[in-house]
Structures are given as C-alpha cells and as structure tokens.
Amino acid sequence: MADPAKTDIAANLIRKAKYAVAFTGAGISVESGILPFRGENGLWNKLDPIFLEIEYFKKMPLQSWRKIKEFFYDALSGIKPNAAHKILAKMEKRSFIEAVITQNIDHLHQEAGSQNVVELHGTYKELICTGCGTEFDMSIADLNFLPPTCLICKRVLKPNIAFFNEPIPATAKKRAFTEAEKCDILLIIGTNAEVLPAADIPVVAKKSGAKIIEINIEETHFTREITDIFLQGKATDVMKEIGRQLYL
Ligand code: NAD
Numbered sequence: 001m002a003d004p005a006k007t008d009i010a011a012n013l014i015r016k017a018k019y020a021v022a023f024t025g026a027g028i029s030v031e032s033g034i035l036p037f038r039g040e041n042g043l044w045n046k047l048d049p050i051f052l053e054i055e056y057f058k059k060m061p062l063q064s065w066r067k068i069k070e071f072f073y074d075a076l077s078g079i080k081p082n083a084a085h086k087i088l089a090k091m092e093k094r095s096f097i098e099a100v101i102t103q104n105i106d107h108l109h110q111e112a113g114s115q116n117v118v119e120l121h122g123t124y125k126e127l128i129c130t131g132c133g134t135e136f137d138m139s140i141a142d143l144n145f146l147p148p149t150c151l152i153c154k155r156v157l158k159p160n161i162a163f164f165n166e167p168i169p170a171t172a173k174k175r176a177f178t179e180a181e182k183c184d185i186l187l188i189i190g191t192n193a194e195v196l197p198a199a200d201i202p203v204v205a206k207k208s209g210a211k212i213i214e215i216n217i218e219e220t221h222f223t224r225e226i227t228d229i230f231l232q233g234k235a236t237d238v239m240k241e242i243g244r245q246l247y248l
C-alpha cells in the first residue's frame, strides 16, 4: 500500500512543477497482464532472447516471427490500460505532466489517452520493412502467414521495436533526452532501466536539476543513487493515491 504521507509530498511537488515528465517501464503494464522481462515471472523464463536479436532475426525471420507472434501479438491482444496509465493520461489533460517517455512497446499509454508519448523502444503496433525501411500499421499484415512481407518491395517486415544489438530510433532518443533535460520533476514508474540509453534518462534529468519521484514494488539502482522520493507499491495503488490528491 502507498504511504499517504509520502504520496502527499510527491503530489505537492507535481502540483508545483513547471514541467513534469513521466518515465515508464514494464512494471506499469504488469497489472494489465503483461509480463516484465526479468524476475521470477519474467518473459526470459519462457522465451529465449535470441529470437529478439537483430542478426538472428535477419537470418531466421520465420523462426523469430513464430515466437514474436506468440509472445507479443497473441499475448498482447485484448490487453487494456490500467488505472496507472489512465491517471497519467488525466494528469496530462490537466497539465500536471507534459510528456510520457516509455520503454514499453505495448501502446497502452496512447490507449489510455496520453498524447505526448515518446516510445523509446518503438511500438508493436507498427511494422518496418527490413529492405526499403517503409513503416506500416500492423493492420496491413495477416499474421496467419509468416513472415509478413512489405507491400512495396516484398522483403520481410519486422515489428517496429528496437531488437537487441539494434540502435534505438534517433528521433525518439532525441525527444526523450530533450524532455529529460527540460523537466523539473521526473516521475519514474516500474522500471529497472538497466540498459542504455534508457538508463541515462533519469541521470540526465537529475543533472539538469529535476527532482526524482520513483514508484516501484521494490528498490532499484535509482532508489539508491538519485531518487528523492521513493513510493513503494504497485503502480495502480500509488497512482490512484496521487490521482486522489490531485483531485483527478
Ligand atoms: P524490467 O522487466 O526490467 O523491470 C520491471 C520493473 O517493474 C521492476 O523494477 C519491477 O520491480 C517493477 N514492477 C513490477 N511490477 C510492478 C508493479 N505492479 N508496479 C510497479 N512496479 C512494478 O522492465 P524495464 O526496466 O522496463 O526494461 C525491460 C525492457 O523490456 C524495456 O526495454 C521494455 O522495452 C521491455 N518490455 C516492455 C514491455 C511492455 O511493453 N509492456 C514488457 C516487458 C518488457
């Protein structure tokens, strides 16, 4: 359960902020039923990460796509945003936050109503051609026939998400770091952010003078290194309490 006294201090800081930004990871979507990668119930206990390696994908697109379809497209179908996504969207509408930077590829922030979302690792809702680079909405593909191919050049389409050993899209990276430099509050929710460049976002925000509020069920390396207020608890419980204090 969220500590109401600490949540009160956090809500006051958010109320007074000039430019607050949220930074989210797999933990915010756990209560929507999406597995995080690491930990006891993590995806890596069920799926070999090799299927998300860019070189493996290029060599073995059909083998990769079979797993990607099962663990992402089938698993994410029918998944809905939870209270934490919805409260963030309300906070943006009421100008308590300006942007959401997410490492998630599940598109749940937009489904909850958030408008200014930086998808640092891309989105599973789009496909990108490994040949000509054209981006398509995933609705153009029939995943009963794998691998999906480009409507223009017939080469293999890949989910528009950053695979392992693949650089993240330059535009998203630039937008994320600009938001991190601008913000005076960074609200981190449900992430270990152990990989670069995501791991640097809170560090850049802190160096630029932001206060760091962190929500997680357990401590992370941020808690020990840069967090000013740690709100321990499930994302939905803590965000409901923050929402209540902001009269959302
Ligand atoms: P992670 O799996 O490494 O860590 C998840 C974090 O969430 C942990 O710190 C955990 O303690 C916390 N957590 C778990 N349940 C929570 C809850 N109910 N409320 C609050 N916190 C909770 O995830 P990560 O740090 O985001 O990084 C892994 C990478 O995996 C990211 O790059 C992301 O792209 C990708 N990923 C995305 C999704 C998704 O789109 N939903 C799911 C899994 C992984």
Ligand code: ZN
Pocket (backbone or CB within 6 Å): 129, 130, 131, 132, 133, 134, 150, 151, 152, 153, 154, 155
């Ligand atoms: Zn193409």
